[in-house]
Amino acid sequence: MSYQAHFKVWRGDADGGGLRDFTVEVNEGEVVLDIIHRLQATQTPDLAVRWNCKAGKCGSCSAEINGRPRLLCMTRMSVFEQSETITVTPMRAFPVVRDLVTDVSFNYAKAREIPAFVPPADLKPGEYRMSQEDVGRSQEFRKCIECFLCQDTCHVVRDFEENKPAFAGPRFLMRIAELDMHPLDAADETGLDRKRAAQEEHGLGYCNITKCCTEVCPEGIKITDNALIPLKERAVDRKYDPLVWLGNKIKRRGQ
Amino acid sequence: MHSASRAAIPERHLRTDRWWLAPAASAAGLLLFIIYSTWRAFANDDYYESPYVSPFYSPCLADNCEPMRDGPNWALVGDWWGISPAIIILILPLGFRLTCYYYRKAYYRGFWASPPACAVAEPRKRYTGETRFPLILQNIHRYFFYAATLVACILTYDTVLAFRNADYEWGHMGLGTLVFLANAVLLWTYTLSCHSCRHIVGGRLKHFSKHPVRYRLWGWIGKLNARHAKLAWYSLVSVALADFYVYLLAIGAFDDPTFF
Numbered sequence: 225m226s227y228q229a230h231f232k233v234w235r236g237d238a239d240g241g242g243l244r245d246f247t248v249e250v251n252e253g254e255v256v257l258d259i260i261h262r263l264q265a266t267q268t269p270d271l272a273v274r275w276n277c278k279a280g281k282c283g284s285c286s287a288e289i290n291g292r293p294r295l296l297c298m299t300r301m302s303v304f305e306q307s308e309t310i311t312v313t314p315m316r317a318f319p320v321v322r323d324l325v326t327d328v329s330f331n332y333a334k335a336r337e338i339p340a341f342v343p344p345a346d347l348k349p350g351e352y353r354m355s356q357e358d359v360g361r362s363q364e365f366r367k368c369i370e371c372f373l374c375q376d377t378c379h380v381v382r383d384f385e386e387n388k389p390a391f392a393g394p395r396f397l398m399r400i401a402e403l404d405m406h407p408l409d410a411a412d413e414t415g416l417d418r419k420r421a422a423q424e425e426h427g428l429g430y431c432n433i434t435k436c437c438t439e440v441c442p443e444g445i446k447i448t449d450n451a452l453i454p455l456k457e458r459a460v461d462r463k464y465d466p467l468v469w470l471g472n473k474i475k476r477r478g479q
Numbered sequence: 480m481h482s483a484s485r486a487a488i489p490e491r492h493l494r495t496d497r498w499w500l501a502p503a504a505s506a507a508g509l510l511l512f513i514i515y516s517t518w519r520a521f522a523n524d525d526y527y528e529s530p531y532v533s534p535f536y537s538p539c540l541a542d543n544c545e546p547m548r549d550g551p552n553w554a555l556v557g558d559w560w561g562i563s564p565a566i567i568i569l570i571l572p573l574g575f576r577l578t579c580y581y582y583r584k585a586y587y588r589g590f591w592a593s594p595p596a597c598a599v600a601e602p603r604k605r606y607t608g609e610t611r612f613p614l615i616l617q618n619i620h621r622y623f624f625y626a627a628t629l630v631a632c633i634l635t636y637d638t639v640l641a642f643r644n645a646d647y648e649w650g651h652m653g654l655g656t657l658v659f660l661a662n663a664v665l666l667w668t669y670t671l672s673c674h675s676c677r678h679i680v681g682g683r684l685k686h687f688s689k690h691p692v693r694y695r696l697w698g699w700i701g702k703l704n705a706r707h708a709k710l711a712w713y714s715l716v717s718v719a720l721a722d723f724y725v726y727l728l729a730i731g732a733f734d735d736p737t738f739f
Contacts, residue, residue, distance in 0.1 A: 238484050249585035293492030311493050316598075322561045326486075379594040383484040407686055423721055429610035434584050436597035437678035442652060449674070449704065451578050457621070457678035464618045 226307050230388065230400050233257065235271065235311040237322045243311065244268075250301050257285055257296035260324070261321050262265060280442055283371030288313045290396045290420040293373040296324075330388060331372050331380075334396045337426070339418070341403055342410045356400035358407035365402040365451060367394065367443045374437035374447060380430045389428035394437035398451035400426060405459060419458040428452075498596035506589030509582075512715055519722055523563035528723075530643040533725040534662060534718050535565045536622075538633050548641060548647050551633055553723045568630070574607040575627035576715070578620035580674045581708045598716035631647035631663070631670050637661040642738065653735040655724055662714075662721040669714035671702035 229250045248262055257275055276282040278297045285296040290311050290443075302311055318326040338374040339441050343349075372438040375393040376382060392400075403409050404418040433456075437447045445451075460473050492498075516556050518528075526533035527545045536544070542558035549616060576582050587593045589599035593597070594601050609617050638659040644651035655694055670676070681697025728735055 233693075234486055234488065236487065240487050242487070244605065262722065263573075271494060288493065290495045292496075293598055308495075311495075313488055313493060314486045316485060319482075320486040327484075357687040357694055360687075369701055377597050380600070383594065384606045385485075387606065403683065407688075427610070429615065430608035431607075432583065432587050432608045432614075433580050434587050434594060434597075436594065439597050447669060453674045454678060454682050456618070457675060457682065460618050460621060461683060465621075 226406060229285065229301070229304075229306065230309045231263070232309060233260070233263065233271065233324070235268075235323050236320070240318055241323075243313075248277075250306075252302075254301050255297055256289055256294075256299045256301065256310070259301065259310075260296060260312065272321070272325045272471055274327045281369055282341045282447040283369035284477075286315055286373050286376065288315060288369045288376075295371060296371070298442055315372070317376040317378075317382040318372075328372050328375075331370070331375055331393070334392045335399070337392065337473050338396055338399050338403075339411065339416055340420075341406060342414055343395065344408050344410045345413070347408070351368060352408055354407050361405050361450065362402045365398050367445055368398070369443060370395065373440040373442065377420065377436045377440045379429075379434070380427075380432075387427070387430060391430045392420050392436065394431070395454060397422060397428055397431065397455060398445070398447055399456075401451040401455040404455065417462065419455070419462045422455050423463065425460040428455060431456070492596075492598055494596070498599055499652070502585075502588040502592075502595055505585040508712070508715075509589065512719060515719055515723075519673060519689050519726070520565040520605045521563050521597065523565070525726050526565070526727035528639050528725055528735075530647060531659065531725045531735075532637055532640075533565075533722040534637070534666075535569060535722050537637050538568060538630070540567045551637060571623065571626040571630055572718075575620075575623035575670075575673075575722075576720060578617050578623055579711065580620070581711045583617060585708075620673075621679065624647070624673050624675045624679075627670050627673075631666050632641050634659075634666060636665050639702070645735070650658050650739075651737060653737040654739055655728065655735045656738075658717075658724045662717040665710065665714040665717045669710040670704060671700060672707045672710050675706060676700060677704050684731055 225403055226249055226280050228247050231246045231248055233246060235241050235244045243383065246263055246267060248267070250259060271399060275285040275297065280298040282364055286293065287296050288294065289299050312324065314320050314324045314326045318328050318330060321327050343476060375395050378394055380391050381388050381393060397404065397471065400418050400422045404410065430451050433448055433453060435448045439451070441447055512559040517534065526536040527547055529548065532547055532550055532688050537548070540552045540553055541560035541564035544552055544554065544564050546552060560567070570609060588595060592602055593606070609615055641659040642652055643649050643655040677697065677700045679692065680700050681687065681693040687694040702722060727733060
């Protein structure tokens with residue numbers, strides 16, 4: 225069954241822009257990305273939108289629909305009333321390139337700041353053996369498709385541009401948690417303290433665990449409960465636990 | 480949230496759903512509890528009706544506590560304490576809940592609008608989160624967890640004492656016993672589902688395979704932890720209800736219905 229839907233789509237670039245009105249056909253079973261494609265095909269051929277797999281796995285078509293960060297390809301039209309006006313804007317935390325396309329290079333810069341996996345000295349590639357229970361936690365984080373919706377919705381950088389240099393964002397704090405929980409990561413042996421670095425260099429303290437990253441994750445990763453809070457607790461082990469502090473003092477004296 | 484390079488959208492948010500409902504409901508619920516518990520904590524009256532003692536006054540650590548036979552009297556702070564003895568002990572569960580990862584979300588959203596809801600802009604110009612004093616103190620949550628565990632033990636003891644009748648004879652049960660039982664169960668599940676507990680029990684380990692018992696415990700607590708928010712509310716209501724029940728008995732509103 226088809227109907228005519230009312231859309232407002234943000235059009236413009238870094239120099240300015242605004243919401244433009246469109247009335248467009250919607251068919252049963254379609255998602256918002258289908259409608260954006262129909263707009264391109266029938267009314268506004270120069271509308272810019274980034275997309276790729278159309279299956280919620282590439283993380284390309286991140287945008288905001290009725291003010292909520294979502295994947296265009298995973299938002300069914302059936303969740304809206306037929307009379308509802310659907311507003312589509314680019315992600316608001318990142319610089320806009322054009323229309324619905326944003327420049328997400330902030331995230332790649334942050335990714336580069338996270339020290340990579342440190343291979344164990346006594347094992348060669350191919351000799352790694354890990355138990356399933358040891359890698360289970362990290363595997364949840366590996367489901368991330370890097371759509372950066374969590375980075376977009378996180379108020380620390382969304383509402384405060386000036387926090388960007390100090391804060392890695394939920395996606396990359398989760399990356400630190402993943403590596404810190406990795407059974408073969410030898411960062412500690414090389415003097416790299418991921419827990420301390422998470423707090424002192426990547427802005428873990430900015431996170432006030434209000435869980436918006438978890439709410440918007442299209443992969444359903446429990447970012448806050450399983451990555452950010454455990455990472456905060458690990459930082460507490462290092463920095464605020466008097467017993468650990470005392471143990472470190474004694475150990476250092478003995479050296 | 481505006482910056483020169485971002486899409487020029489003047490609205491603070493474009494959400495069309497009732498995003499304000501959840502933070503408003505949380506704020507209202509917390510406010511109600513704060514008002515009720517402040518009144519009861521400072522009342523210093525009507526908190527004991529044998530064999531029940533209000534959870535707000537247990538353990539009772541001052542000399543001015545009402546004597547409770549075999550009850551949680553322990554005049555640790557002596558006779559110089561003039562105001563309500565509830566204040567001494569309530570600091571611990573208050574600290575536990577104030578620094579709790581769930582309540583933080585609830586009050587940051589509900590009271591501080593930081594953020595009010597996802598993708599709804601904050602009404603302030605600067606944000607430093609939990610990086611500096613006083614919010615950096617949220618990191619002491621685990622110590623309040625240890626204290627809350629002790630308090631939960633004492634409230635469990637009170638629940639055991641509730642299996643007596645008004646004449647302190649064992650082997651009896653009234654409606655109050657059920658109220659206390661439900662409260663003890665909810666307090667324990669809330670306390671054990673705490674994120675710090677999950678970390679201490681097993682989350683801090685790198686190799687679960689070397690610690691099978693802790694791994695299993697971590698899994699169980701993880702399941703409880705997924706319900707931490709609900710348990711936070713249920714236990715908040717149950718502790719207030721248990722106190723209110725004792726209050727009603729103490730002022731003589733009705734007699735505790737006894738089952739046996």
